[in-house]
Amino acid sequence: MSLVEFLQQLINGLSLGSVYALIALGYTMVYGIIGLINFAHCDVYMVGAYIGYFVATDLHLPFVPTLLVAMLGTAIAGVLIERIAYKPLRRSTNISLLITAIGVSLLLENGFNWLFGGNPRTYPHDILQQSNVELGPVHSDTLHLIILGTSLLLMILLQVVIYRTKIGKAMRATSTDKDAAELMGINVDTTISATFAIGSALAGAAGVLVAILYSSIDPYMGIQPGIKAFTAAVFGGIGLIPGAFVGGIILGVIETFVTAWYSQLSGAIGFIVLIIILIIKPSGLLGKKVSEKV
Amino acid sequence: MSVSLTASLKKLGIFLAASVAVFVVFTLLISTGVINAYYKRILMTICINIILALSTNLIINFTGQLTLGHSAFMAIGAYAAAAISLKTGLPFVLSLIFGGLVAGLFGFLIGLPTLRLKGDYLAITTMGFCQIIVVAIQNIPQLGGAQGLPGIPGKTTFAWVFFCMILTILVLHNVVSSKQGRAMISVREDEIAAEAMGVNTTRYKVMAFTLGAFFAGLAGGLYAFLMMFIEPTTFNYFKSIDLVIYVVLGGAGNFAGCIASTSILTFLPEALRAFGDLRLVIYPLLLIIIMILRVKNIRVMRLVKMIGRHKGGKEGDSHAAA
Amino acid sequence: MPLLDIQNISIRFGGLTAVADFSLTMGDHDIYGLIGPNGAGKTTVFNMLTGVYTPTSGTMTFDGESIVGLKPYNITKKKIARTFQNIRLMKNLSVLDNVKISFIYQEKYGLTSAILRLPSFFHEEEDVQKKSLELLKVFHLDDKKDEMAANLPYGEQRRLEIARALATQPKLLLLDEPAAGMNPQETQELTELIRWIRKTFKISILLIEHDMRLVMSVCEKIVVLDYGKIIARGTPDEIKANPKVIEAYLGEEAAHA
Numbered sequence: 001m002s003l004v005e006f007l008q009q010l011i012n013g014l015s016l017g018s019v020y021a022l023i024a025l026g027y028t029m030v031y032g033i034i035g036l037i038n039f040a041h042c043d044v045y046m047v048g049a050y051i052g053y054f055v056a057t058d059l060h061l062p063f064v065p066t067l068l069v070a071m072l073g074t075a076i077a078g079v080l081i082e083r084i085a086y087k088p089l090r091r092s093t094n095i096s097l098l099i100t101a102i103g104v105s106l107l108l109e110n111g112f113n114w115l116f117g118g119n120p121r122t123y124p125h126d127i128l129q130q131s132n133v134e135l136g137p138v139h140s141d142t143l144h145l146i147i148l149g150t151s152l153l154l155m156i157l158l159q160v161v162i163y164r165t166k167i168g169k170a171m172r173a174t175s176t177d178k179d180a181a182e183l184m185g186i187n188v189d190t191t192i193s194a195t196f197a198i199g200s201a202l203a204g205a206a207g208v209l210v211a212i213l214y215s216s217i218d219p220y221m222g223i224q225p226g227i228k229a230f231t232a233a234v235f236g237g238i239g240l241i242p243g244a245f246v247g248g249i250i251l252g253v254i255e256t257f258v259t260a261w262y263s264q265l266s267g268a269i270g271f272i273v274l275i276i277i278l279i280i281k282p283s284g285l286l287g288k289k290v291s292e293k294v
Numbered sequence: 295m296s297v298s299l300t301a302s303l304k305k306l307g308i309f310l311a312a313s314v315a316v317f318v319v320f321t322l323l324i325s326t327g328v329i330n331a332y333y334k335r336i337l338m339t340i341c342i343n344i345i346l347a348l349s350t351n352l353i354i355n356f357t358g359q360l361t362l363g364h365s366a367f368m369a370i371g372a373y374a375a376a377a378i379s380l381k382t383g384l385p386f387v388l389s390l391i392f393g394g395l396v397a398g399l400f401g402f403l404i405g406l407p408t409l410r411l412k413g414d415y416l417a418i419t420t421m422g423f424c425q426i427i428v429v430a431i432q433n434i435p436q437l438g439g440a441q442g443l444p445g446i447p448g449k450t451t452f453a454w455v456f457f458c459m460i461l462t463i464l465v466l467h468n469v470v471s472s473k474q475g476r477a478m479i480s481v482r483e484d485e486i487a488a489e490a491m492g493v494n495t496t497r498y499k500v501m502a503f504t505l506g507a508f509f510a511g512l513a514g515g516l517y518a519f520l521m522m523f524i525e526p527t528t529f530n531y532f533k534s535i536d537l538v539i540y541v542v543l544g545g546a547g548n549f550a551g552c553i554a555s556t557s558i559l560t561f562l563p564e565a566l567r568a569f570g571d572l573r574l575v576i577y578p579l580l581l582i583i584i585m586i587l588r589v590k591n592i593r594v595m596r597l598v599k600m601i602g603r604h605k606g607g608k609e610g611d612s613h614a615a616a
Numbered sequence: 617m618p619l620l621d622i623q624n625i626s627i628r629f630g631g632l633t634a635v636a637d638f639s640l641t642m643g644d645h646d647i648y649g650l651i652g653p654n655g656a657g658k659t660t661v662f663n664m665l666t667g668v669y670t671p672t673s674g675t676m677t678f679d680g681e682s683i684v685g686l687k688p689y690n691i692t693k694k695k696i697a698r699t700f701q702n703i704r705l706m707k708n709l710s711v712l713d714n715v716k717i718s719f720i721y722q723e724k725y726g727l728t729s730a731i732l733r734l735p736s737f738f739h740e741e742e743d744v745q746k747k748s749l750e751l752l753k754v755f756h757l758d759d760k761k762d763e764m765a766a767n768l769p770y771g772e773q774r775r776l777e778i779a780r781a782l783a784t785q786p787k788l789l790l791l792d793e794p795a796a797g798m799n800p801q802e803t804q805e806l807t808e809l810i811r812w813i814r815k816t817f818k819i820s821i822l823l824i825e826h827d828m829r830l831v832m833s834v835c836e837k838i839v840v841l842d843y844g845k846i847i848a849r850g851t852p853d854e855i856k857a858n859p860k861v862i863e864a865y866l867g868e869e870a871a872h873a
Contacts, residue, residue, distance in 0.1 A: 037414055085582050092589045094413075095360065099542050100585045102535055106578035114571050227425075234418050268429040271422030278419055279407050294486055294659070294668050294700065299738045465731050472730030472737065473723045473744075480717045483706035490666060490700075492692035492721035492784050501727070 007138045009256055015144040017252020018151035022206040023229030024236070024244035025158065026078075026199030032175040032239035033195045035094060039101040040081055041203055042226020043108035046219060048074040048204025049211040050112065056124045063128050063212075067150070070208045071201040078200025079193045087189075112219035120218040123211050147209045154205055155245060158198065162241065167194050175239070224267075228255070231270040235277055237287030247285060306464075313460045317453070324452065334452065338520060340560045341455035342513045345462045347540040347556040348549065349509035354541050355548075356470055357502040358482025359409065360417045362534050363424030364510055366404075369529030370427065371397040371511025372518040373437050376446045379519075386449040390458075390515040397511020398504050400427075405503035409496065424531045431526040442525030443518075450520035458516060462509050467549065469505065478502050543584065617680060619644050619820055620788055625664055625674030634660045635844045638674070642788070647814055647821045649835035651828075653864070657844040658824045659701055662790050666698050667691040679787065693721055697786035699777045701793050701824075707766035711757055711776055714765050715748040718783035748783065754816075755779040771802045775809070782813070788820045789813070795827045803830055810834050832856070840864070 023045055030038045052070040055061050061069070085104050089097045133140050162168035170191045173181040182188050210225065211217045232251045236243025251270055259266045277285060320337065323329045329337065350364045375393030378384050384392065408419050432440040469475050477498040480488035485495050518524050540559055544552030562580070566573030620642040627635050635657040642648055650658050663669045665676065667688040676683050683691055697718075706714050723744060725736040752758040755775050760768065768776060774794055781789060791810070795803045807830050814821055825831045831838060832852040840848040840855060842864045848855060855861055 031414075037417070085586070088586045089589055095354075095538075095542055096585055096589065099539055100582055102539070103578040103581035103585065107575060107582065110571075110574035110578065114575050227421075230418065231422070234415065238414065264433055265429070268426045271425050275408075275419055275422050275426075278411060278415055282411050282415060284415075294663055298742065299733075299735075302733060302738070468731050468733060469727070472741075473720045473725070474727055474730050476713065476716060477720050479709065479713075480706060480720075483708060484704050486668070486688075487700065487704040487706065488717065489688040490692060490698055490704075491718045491780065492689050493717065494687075494689045494721075 004137050008140060009260055010253065011138070011140045011144055011148070013253035013256035014249060015148040015151075015252075016256055017232075017249035018148050018155075019206045019210055019248075020225065020229045020232045020252050021245045021248025022151050022154060022202045022209075023225060024233040024248045025155070025241065026203045027230050027233040028236075028238055028241060028244040029171075029195050029199045031233070032241075033171065033178075033192055034086070034090065034097075036086065036097050036101060037230065038199075039098070039226075040104035040108060041199070042222035042229070043105050044074050044078055044081070044200045044222075045203040045207040045210075045226065046112065046217070046222035047077050047108065048200075048207030049217045049221065050116070050207075051204065052208035052211060053121060053123060053217055056127050066127065067205055067208050070204045074204025074207070075197040075201040078196040078203075082193060082196040087192075109219050109222070116219065118219060120216045123215045123217060125215055128212055143213055147213060150205065150209060154202060158202070158241070161198065167191065171195055228270045231274045234284055235274050237284030240284070240286050243284060243286040250285075309464070310460075313456075317456050320452070320456070335520075336561060336564055338450070338452055338455045340557050341452075341459045342516050342520070343540070343560045344459050344553050344556050345509055345513040345516070346537055347544070347552050348462055348466050349506040349513070350537040351541045351544065351549075351552050352466055352470070352478070353502050353506045354538065355544075355552075356475065356482060357478040357499055359499060359502070360413065360538075361420040361503075361506075362417045362531055362538065363420035363422070364506065364537050365529045365531065365533035366420075366424040366427040367397040367401055367507040367510035368514035368517065368533065369431065369526065370400050370507075371514030372524050372529070373431060373443065373514075374511070375515030376443055376518040376524060377437060379447065380443075380445065386447075386519065390512060390519075393515035393518075394508045394512040397514065398508035401504040401507020401510075402500060405500045405507075409499040409503060421531045421534065424529075424534055428526045428530050438525075440526060442523055444523045446518050446522045446524070448519065448522045450516050455516050455520070458512060462512070463549065463553075466505075466509070474498065474501060539581065543588075618642060619646075619679060620822075621675075621677045622665075623675045625661075625671040625676060627660060627664060627669055628672050633844055635664070635671075635841075638841075638844075638846060640839060642820050642822065644787070645814060645818060645820055646837070647810070647823065647835050649831040649838040650822060650824045650841065651826070651831055651838060652841035656841040658841055659792060660844075661841070662698060662792055662824065665691075665790060666696060689721065692784050692786075695785065695787040696790065697781035697784045697788070698790040699774075699781050699792055699794060701796065703773050703777055705765040705773055705777060705780070707764070709765060710762050711752065711765055711768065712748055712761040714776060715751055715780050715783050716744055718780050719744045719747065722785070751779050751783055770797055771805075774798070774806075778809070778813070782817060786819060788822065791821060791823045791825075793824055793826060795825055795830050803827055806830065807834055 023042065026041050026044070027038060030036055030041065048070045051073040052066050055066045055069045081104055085100050086097060089100055128143060128146060130141055130143050133142055133145060162171060170181070170186045171194065173184065173186055174188055174191045178188055181191070206225075207222075211221075228251060229248065232247035233244045234247070235251060236245070236247025251273065254273055255266065255269050258269045281287075320329070324334050346364070346368060350361070353359050353361050353364070371393035374396035375389040378392050379386070379389040404423050408416060408423070411419055431437055437443055470478070477488070477493050478501070480491070480493050481495045481498055488495050514529075536559075540556040541552055543559070544555040563573060563577055566576055569576060618641040620640065622638060622640045624637045624639055625635065626633060626637055638661055640648070650661065652658055660669065664671045665683075667683070667686050667690070670685050678694055678696060681694065683694055683696075686694070706717065723740045725734070725740050728734070729737045749758060749761065752761055755778070757772065757776055757779065760772070765773065765776060778791070778794065794810075795806055798806060810821060810823070811834060813819070823831065823835060835852060837849065838852055838855045839846055840858075840861050847864055848858045848861045850858065
């Protein structure tokens, strides 16, 4: 592989990785705040892609408004899922909550399949003009760069929300100690809802971006990227926001290179990387070893 | 828990007599056509799923290790049993045992490094192993690759699945009511305290995982010789998630509950067939409603208990686990 | 030969030295106390002794064998047992089953024997049942054998934890704040229980405790730990009179007494 090819693949890998990171952030935020692997998160991503599809085809809105409407729609969906399905089970065992999340996931997938049919729909190609970009000898296209740029921008915004705003402070407090946060006058319900709203909005954005990239959507499109994003979150150390970011980027890059080399492996590569990391460092890449106090 | 020989034999006798009676009733219903070929197939699937659920139960409910990749061992058992039978003409029963043993071996090899992980990390790693095994089989042309493996003789009968299920119940019941089972339960309850009382927790975690893998492999073999055709994607982690749902709805460490929930949840999609595609929406909807009601229900039960205790004093409330 | 011989064990977590140069020798049938202010490193000493942590340096021999680097369950097999500061019972199991956990490593039958229900299974299980009930009886817990451990009152949970530790047949019993959360009446009973255990089971006991009356009345020797270092050791009377101890720890305590 020549250096030019390497750099081209690297850009592709980074943009794929930044999408994984966007989805992984939602997993990691929800896990951090209520300790749940939100299986339905990958389907919120799919819902985002569908909202974007309807907005772009029926309302003929351009890229930026489409993205914003999709994010708003998925934020509402995320909050509703939490309020209806997860909240009643908040004080019960982890595994009951996990199964409910699996139920919500199946409901969204099969529900969309029933409502809109299982055939893939083609995304309107005029939503973003695709053209080649030449960075010296390296060829890339606007699409990959826009995806990378949008993802990075959203992640910077997330950092600002988490570290510079009141709700961000409440989120950090709640994820550290829910009961103590409540005693300090933080409205835990609102904070959890906000977490779901933000995480879901990021997934919705990722859904629109990926749908434009592959120009096709279907009700089960969330499963594969969902697994990979979750892997990315665990890889970086679940519950840690920088971990999701780093994990997503690394996973995207590794996947792009390995798939270019041996395409059969694309379905399993994420897991192979994950298992190697976890066996060497059981708390993830950035995670600290937390041993139980005896 | 009874530890005396006579009591144990008596229980065994009653259980076997009841099993044979159930078997005779079902056989009669099948031969008279009350249960037609279609429902007979569902019945056999239920038996296979019960073997799978009970083996998952040992790992999740008794040992407290959340695995999301148990179907991988079913896949290994199915492919190992089918392949050896097709390649060497090994008799059916030996092929089944071979499938179980290969699955058990994989369970041991996978369990040894992964069971150091806890909770969600273990869950995602086992899920990963499941996916890796599915992809691996897809890339082995000798096993039919992604197209699947056809031409497996249809040797699995109702008697086979039924009595394999009975055997599984017996073996796993004996395991959980022995010192090995007690060790597994102690791992679930408090690993640190268990180690302080001299329990080698890793040993018993791996033991549960290996035993569970063996029975999943056995179920896989039965499945292969029932369907006569197997393909890798049947065994992906969705199947594992089904198993987790069976055992969680079945209640913690409860054999009867596990058998009941597996039977109902295996039959439910068939019962909803009249709804067409909508059944795929109804099933998860029911699942969510059941989970929510379950939490409320437990609260109601506790309330009833508390009132009862206030009124009538305490009554002998025995039986903890198993 | 002493039963327990600890020489200069230290442990560091990152840059923090939690325990430095801790040494202690105990013979058969000794009752020693380990005291010190909160965070002095007392439980860390227990955790090193029971294999939860491995000391960074130093030696520990028990019954003539080194126990450094052994896993907790192997240390239990060498006959050291412990209780926990924050009671760690198997909450969802019956009182009887809690005690039976401690017999697992002493039972010899294998998995085949368990599955096929061979005679060795019945022999050993009956034996364990009998021994467990006897033990519960001497701890006055036999009438609650089928109760869930979580449903016992606090004092009985502490007692069950001691019974469970004794079921592992130790030569040395480590008690981590057994009187924590007990009222004076219960503490008085505990004092007698500890003396009685030593006499009946003929074992040594090492005790971490904040209740000075209990420590002073039951222990033959006391070691005082402050900021991970031993600042004094001696008989209860010597400790009471030691100005360093009074300054570091007993000061306020003695003023009240």
